[in-house]
Amino acid sequence: MQPVIQEGVKRGFRIIPIVEKEVKQLIRDPKTVLMVLAMPVLITIMFGYGYGGKEVGQFPITVVNLDHGEGSYKFIDDLKNSRMFKIEAIYNTRGEGFASVYRGEVYSSVVIPPTFTEDLMMGRVTRIEVIYDASNPQMAKIIMQAVGVVTQLYQEWAAERFGTFAIKPVFYTVYGPSVSKVENFMPGVMAMILQMVPTSLISVSVCRERERGTFEQFIMTPITVFDVIMGKLVAYFGATISDAALTLVTAMLLFDVRLRGSFFDMVVVSTVFLLTSLSMGLFISVFSKNQLQAYQASIFSFILATLFSGFLYPVDVLSPFAQTVAGLIPMYYFIEAFRAVSLKGWTLDMVTYELAVMMLFTVAFLAMAMKFLKLEVG
Amino acid sequence: MLAIETVELTKAFGDFVAVNGINLKVKAGENFGLLGPNGAGKTTTIRMIAGLIKPSRGSVRVFGIDVTRERREALKLIGYMPQKFSLYEDLTVEENVILYARLFGLSRAEAKERARELLKRFLLWEFRNRLAGKLSGGMKQRLALSVSLVHDPRLLMLDEPTAGVDPPLRRKFWEFFRELNKEGKTILITTHYMDEAENCNRLALMSRGRIIAEGTPREIKRRAIGGDLVEIIAEGHVRLRAEWVKSVEKRDGRFLALVDDAAVRIPQIIRELEGQGVKVISVAPMFVSLEEAFIRFLGD
Numbered sequence: 001m002q003p004v005i006q007e008g009v010k011r012g013f014r015i016i017p018i019v020e021k022e023v024k025q026l027i028r029d030p031k032t033v034l035m036v037l038a039m040p041v042l043i044t045i046m047f048g049y050g051y052g053g054k055e056v057g058q059f060p061i062t063v064v065n066l067d068h069g070e071g072s073y074k075f076i077d078d079l080k081n082s083r084m085f086k087i088e089a090i091y092n093t094r095g096e097g098f099a100s101v102y103r104g105e106v107y108s109s110v111v112i113p114p115t116f117t118e119d120l121m122m123g124r125v126t127r128i129e130v131i132y133d134a135s136n137p138q139m140a141k142i143i144m145q146a147v148g149v150v151t152q153l154y155q156e157w158a159a160e161r162f163g164t165f166a167i168k169p170v171f172y173t174v175y176g177p178s179v180s181k182v183e184n185f186m187p188g189v190m191a192m193i194l195q196m197v198p199t200s201l202i203s204v205s206v207c208r209e210r211e212r213g214t215f216e217q218f219i220m221t222p223i224t225v226f227d228v229i230m231g232k233l234v235a236y237f238g239a240t241i242s243d244a245a246l247t248l249v250t251a252m253l254l255f256d257v258r259l260r261g262s263f264f265d266m267v268v269v270s271t272v273f274l275l276t277s278l279s280m281g282l283f284i285s286v287f288s289k290n291q292l293q294a295y296q297a298s299i300f301s302f303i304l305a306t307l308f309s310g311f312l313y314p315v316d317v318l319s320p321f322a323q324t325v326a327g328l329i330p331m332y333y334f335i336e337a338f339r340a341v342s343l344k345g346w347t348l349d350m351v352t353y354e355l356a357v358m359m360l361f362t363v364a365f366l367a368m369a370m371k372f373l374k375l376e377v378g
Numbered sequence: 379m380l381a382i383e384t385v386e387l388t389k390a391f392g393d394f395v396a397v398n399g400i401n402l403k404v405k406a407g408e409n410f411g412l413l414g415p416n417g418a419g420k421t422t423t424i425r426m427i428a429g430l431i432k433p434s435r436g437s438v439r440v441f442g443i444d445v446t447r448e449r450r451e452a453l454k455l456i457g458y459m460p461q462k463f464s465l466y467e468d469l470t471v472e473e474n475v476i477l478y479a480r481l482f483g484l485s486r487a488e489a490k491e492r493a494r495e496l497l498k499r500f501l502l503w504e505f506r507n508r509l510a511g512k513l514s515g516g517m518k519q520r521l522a523l524s525v526s527l528v529h530d531p532r533l534l535m536l537d538e539p540t541a542g543v544d545p546p547l548r549r550k551f552w553e554f555f556r557e558l559n560k561e562g563k564t565i566l567i568t569t570h571y572m573d574e575a576e577n578c579n580r581l582a583l584m585s586r587g588r589i590i591a592e593g594t595p596r597e598i599k600r601r602a603i604g605g606d607l608v609e610i611i612a613e614g615h616v617r618l619r620a621e622w623v624k625s626v627e628k629r630d631g632r633f634l635a636l637v638d639d640a641a642v643r644i645p646q647i648i649r650e651l652e653g654q655g656v657k658v659i660s661v662a663p664m665f666v667s668l669e670e671a672f673i674r675f676l677g678d
């Protein structure tokens with residue numbers, strides 16, 4: 001027996017049995033399984049319904065009135081009366097209308113050109129400009145048709161009054177961040193799930209062993225601090241990666257969320273953040289005296305993150321102090337990167353900075369966890 | 379070679395000194411008992427020997443290896459069974475043993491084989507698929523013993539292995555320990571059952587962080603009462619005057635003589651009494667329990 005063991009110790013690849021042990025423990029705990037599997041689905045559904053999934057009936061639009069003539073007011077009334085549109089705002093510059101689509105506030109902005117009434121009265125060919133969000137092709141088509149219908153009716157009315165002429169709709173495309181609010185919230189929902197579940201789960205992993213006393217036997221084997229930390233990290237990563245997938249799939253199936261980025265890129269960004277969350281949890285676990293403390297620390301870090309990461313309010317509108325704090329929060333970088341990839345359709349090479357910062361956080365958390373984890377009891 | 383050698387081993391928790399300058403020498407192959415009342419510092423001492431707690435002062439060597447400096451080397455030689463059950467309750471009996479075998483570097487197949495061997499030996503084979511948390515107290519102790527042996531250690535440290543175990547199983551445990559001793563393993567054991575401690579080759583009695591007595595069970599008893607007690611039943615009055623007789627007292631129609639060494643003195647007592655013309659019915663060493671001895675030690 002002795003020779004086999006001596007040789008075995010030298011072989012020393014102890015991470016695999018640790019990973020297997022952690023995974024077994026995770027899947028045998030019904031509370032954990034419920035948290036991992038149900039949480040992403042529940043939260044996504046809550047957000048989906050809470051923030052209005054598919055809007056039916058009226059399309060929110062804005063109108064830019066550059067004409068201010070009789071003809072333009074009649075046209076705006078017609079848009080309103082068609083009951084197909086909900087006019088959110090009427091602007092005086094094309095830029096504002098453009099921005100409202102670009103920011104994702106409305107599906108479309110209808111621009112009435114400066115010479116509209118004059119053109120009508122002179123019987124000239126005039127136009128209506130429609131700026132629409134091409135990120136949502138279905139919605140864009142419906143809006144174009146609806147604007148077409150209103151224009152048609154208006155044309156008939158105008159023809160009676162001013163004689164023959166023609167109104168030509170002109171369409172401009174804009175790539176805003178999608179219009180649907182759920183889609184807008186997706187980066188936040190992802191961030192929430194990818195931090196809350198993994199961090200709180202893994203944050204109790206080390207101190208639970210201390211509390212239950214299993215640590216005392218565990219560290220009587222020739223394992224190293226590296227084995228313990230990496231073993232747990234790999235196991236919990238395997239268990240929680242499903243959260244990212246579940247969230248995305250739930251949002252897509254139930255709320256018809258269309259994310260513009262490639263699925264692969266979104267998975268990469270999520271994975272990088274998931275590793276950061278888990279490392280932070282391990283860091284918390286090494287410093288917590290017991291499970292309760294660990295939970296409290298995870299919740300605290302989560303609240304801090306939601307306040308400052310742009311999850312609730314865009315970071316741009318926060319105070320300079322808050323903006324500095326945001327820079328210290330991994331979730332901020334995730335939301336930036338995920339928003340860019342999923343809504344703006346950016347590719348990974350355009351978010352390398354955010355990815356690098358998240359990885360830096362991960363390495364720092366892991367290094368500190370390993371430095372301060374003592375293979376001792378008492 | 380010494381299996382364990384501690385020099386001035388000390389542990390303070392804040393101001394409280396739990397273990398105070400202990401010098402222990404446990405010989406290879408011995409069954410050494412560490413005894414003492416609750417809070418005496420036994421567990422703390424064992425944990426320091428296992429490298430689980432850093433000593434505040436002093437040193438520990440296990441088979442010559444400094445545990446503080448070369449802990450991972452020392453761990454290959456130490457099997458440890460904690461006082462409190464410390465295995466994974468959400469893993470099965472077999473999974474626990476296999477996990478530990480693999481943490482010591484055995485391959486999957488080797489670990490499985492080792493688990494089979496140990497579980498059969500300690501009568502747990504038929505419970506191998508039961509979750510450790512669902513085991514009875516005695517079974518948990520047997521599982522913990524199995525796990526402490528996965529890497530075939532030369533030194534086995536057992537912290538109250540028989541606590542909460544029924545008498546037949548306790549006897550069985552001591553049979554296991556004797557077998558393990560025969561295989562050449564050194565055992566350091568703690569227990570509160572004094573009848574068990576009689577089975578140890580040597581004992582150390584701890585109290586308030588210090589060792590207050592050390593030796594074979596016989597030596598300890600002799601020191602506790604100041605010699606050996608010899609029970610004499612005779613017709614007539616027993617009067618013994620020799621410098622090796624410390625006292626004679628009459629109790630329930632028998633005489634109890636306290637002498638320096640019963641084995642040597644009993645024939646002399648018989649000769650002496652017969653010389654005095656007293657009719658001797660029996661002269662025999664009287665059994666003094668360790669419990670008695672310890673209560674005397676702890677009393678003063």
Ligand SMILES: Nc1ncnc2c1ncn2[C@@H]1O[C@H](COP(=O)(O)OP(=O)(O)OP(=O)(O)O)[C@@H](O)[C@H]1O
Pocket residue numbers: 378391394396414415416417418419420421422423461
């Ligand atoms: N981590 C710790 N922090 C503070 N005090 C401790 C710690 N561990 C042990 N002690 C104290 O040290 C003393 C010795 O404890 P220890 O567990 O070594 O005693 P013991 O002889 O094993 O007792 P028992 O027979 O009850 O198991 C006790 O008073 C205990 O309260």
Ligand SMILES: [Mg+2]
Pocket residue numbers: 420421422461537
């Ligand atoms: Mg103890």
